[in-house]
Amino acid sequence: MQSSGKQTYADGWALALGAEWGSMEFAKRHAEVVNLMVATIEQLNALPERARERTLRYINAWWNSIVQPQVNWGDTGRPAHGIIKQDMLDHLEAAADIIAGSLVGSTAAPRGVNFDAIADQCREWLDLLQSMEESEISGPVRDGLISQIEHLIWLVENVDLFGGARVASEASRIIGTLAQASATMENANPETVSRWKKGWLALIAVCVAFNGGVAVVQESIDSGTAIVKEITGVVNDLQGGE
Structure with missing residues (x-):
């Protein structure tokens, strides 16, 4: 200016x-x-x-x-x-x-440049969320997630203006929101649950790779699998061990 x-x-x-x-x-x-x-x-x-x-x-x-x-x-x-x-x-x-x-390698200073991979994962999530019924996920929760993910795509499209750190930070926030939302999906059909878990792991993988470098993709997937197991255990405990 x-x-x-x-x-x-x-x-x-x-x-x-x-x-x-x-x-x-x-x-x-x-x-x-x-x-x-x-x-x-x-x-x-x-x-x-x-x-x-x-x-x-x-x-x-x-x-x-x-x-x-x-x-x-x-x-x-x-x-x-x-x-x-x-x-x-x-x-x-x-x-x-x-x-x-x-802070290199964190969301404050990511090392990756593959913004397309993040945008592709976002579009897959939009496809999944928009296909889910009210019985599977609360409408307001679904709409809130869609809004967040659309915003992340917008940040990717404007990365030259706002930088990669905003992309990394917003992606991390969405991962947490998706994890919270998964605990409410008591009536989701098995196919939806499977797509949700695979999509969540894929998003973790691409975001960790974006922050730390391509070489950590497999490690991030393995780590994500462990996190899913931990979350599933907590949810089961909250639901009485079902």
Whole structure:
């Protein structure tokens, strides 16, 4: 935005986000920038003490540059290049380098680039969820999962804008949500249950591979199998050992 030449904050953000100011898509994309800010705070808090203390002091300046709570975004007297000073951008880039070096292989700094594999798994999940009856899974639970998975596909499609860390983080959240939802599927037919478990393992595999590298696909599948067994045991205990 600093070099955009735009005469207002609103126009600068619209150009940076590739969405029309005031549109729903603009709101969605700017909300993702806020999500990135939240994730950055969490990641900085995970750093060693010296790096953590050195970087957290800039949080307020970065947040102000995103939200600008005390100014009119349409004010022509506030050109886009004034949103944030270059030194604050330099500190933000340095913080990103520290996160990438310290948290490599985690959702904060994934090593993979195969976004298509994640999107393919998402589309398979959408096919499964949309085919399930109300008797197999609660409608609100199903619709919530569909919304989350569609959002993950959207993040993959916009990875150049929001980065791979948001993809990895959202994929991990969906894995947990799917695990919780599986505990409610008391009346699902065996074929659906089988597809659900296979799909869950496949999603775990592709996400772990995305974070840690292709070589860990089989290990992630084996780990996922163990997790499924543990979850199944817990669910059975909750249901009285059935």
